[in-house]
Amino acid sequence: MAKYYNLKLIGTSHIAKESLTKVKKEIINSRPDIIAIELDNARFRSLQTKKKSIVPALKRFGIKGFILNLLGAYIEKLLSKETGITPGSEMKQAIILAEKLKIKIALIDQPIEQTIKRLLSRITRKEKYQFFKDLFQTVFVKKKQIRFDLNKVPTEATLKELMEETKTKYPNVYKALVTERDIYMGKALYKLMSTFPDKKILAIVGAGHENGIMGELKSMKK
Numbered sequence: 002m003a004k005y006y007n008l009k010l011i012g013t014s015h016i017a018k019e020s021l022t023k024v025k026k027e028i029i030n031s032r033p034d035i036i037a038i039e040l041d042n043a044r045f046r047s048l049q050t051k052k053k054s055i056v057p058a059l060k061r062f063g064i065k066g067f068i069l070n071l072l073g074a075y076i077e078k079l080l081s082k083e084t085g086i087t088p089g090s091e092m093k094q095a096i097i098l099a100e101k102l103k104i105k106i107a108l109i110d111q112p113i114e115q116t117i118k119r120l121l122s123r124i125t126r127k128e129k130y131q132f133f134k135d136l137f138q139t140v141f142v143k144k145k146q147i148r149f150d151l152n153k154v155p156t157e158a159t160l161k162e163l164m165e166e167t168k169t170k171y172p173n174v175y176k177a178l179v180t181e182r183d184i185y186m187g188k189a190l191y192k193l194m195s196t197f198p199d200k201k202i203l204a205i206v207g208a209g210h211e212n213g214i215m216g217e218l219k220s221m222k223k
Contacts, residue, residue, distance in 0.1 A: 002027070003215050007201060008194055009033070010215065012154060012208030013091050019153040020091040024205055028098045033203035036099045037107040037190060038092055039210065045108055048093050086152075095205050109189035109204065111182050119181065123173040131170055154208050164209055183210055187217025194218075 002023075003010040011027060013020035028036065040048065099106050155163065168175045186206065193202055206214060 003211060005215065005218055006194055007198060008190060008204060008218075009202070010190075010204045010206065010211055012160075012211035013205060014151070014154045014208060015088045015091065016086045017091075017152055017154055018086055021086065021094055023154070024091045024095050025098065027203060028095065028102070028104070031201065031203065032102065033104060034200035035105045035107055035193060035197065035202045036095055037109045037193060037202060037204040038095060039110050039186065039204075039206040040092060040108050041110045041112045042108060043113050044110070045096075048089055049096070092205065107189070107193055107202075109186045109193075109206075111185040116177060116182065120174060120177040123177055124171075125173060128171050128174055132174075135170075160208055179209060179213065183213030184217055186210065187214045187221070190214065191218055191221045 002012075009027070009031065011023060013024065038045075096106060098104070164175075164179070167179075186204075190202070190204055204214075
């Protein structure tokens with residue numbers, strides 16, 4: 002967990018049991034005034050809807066974007082079978098607790114349509130080939146080949162190694178899915194911190210975004 006002025010930033014793994022424990026414990030113990038979550042309006046609504054429909058997604062993303070989003074969700078769901086945790090459960094838990102404790106919720110992520118659009122415009126043929134190669138290997142991966150315990154948030158060293166590997170193999174994908182969203186979320190949090198300087202803000206984001214967001218905040222706070 003990182004602390005900066007009136008902000009606490011928790012880095013989670015969206016399929017780890019440890020994330021559920023950390024999020025619940027921090028919300029109950031610190032009772033923040035605002036909980037900022039790595040979601041946009043569309044994903045916020047989707048997370049709360051049990052009945053899913055492909056029609057709205059097709060309209061938002063187009064066929065290519067829909068297929069890409071579907072493949073990403075499939076990989077996450079495949080890995081979540083190892084933990085028994087539905088992807089995004091820690092975000093859903095934070096929303097439920099916020100409503101129960103009457104804590105304000107702030108959605109800080111870039112609209113998913115914008116992210117997908119930028120990703121599709123930048124991804125190269127080489128990255129597409131590597132993606133499907135990695136997808137094939139993931140489908141047939143053995144549990145012993147996974148480099149860390151999926152029930153826990155990766156350590157800083159492991160996370161750094163994974164992020165550097167992703168950046169090397171998928172530079173344009175990394176820019177669209179990580180770098181640009183770090184900047185977007187950093188700006189959103191900076192606005193929250195500046196607007197409510199006397200309020201305790203707890204931000205819950207994927208662990209891979211934590212360092213980038215903190216770097217963005219510190220550059221704006223100079």
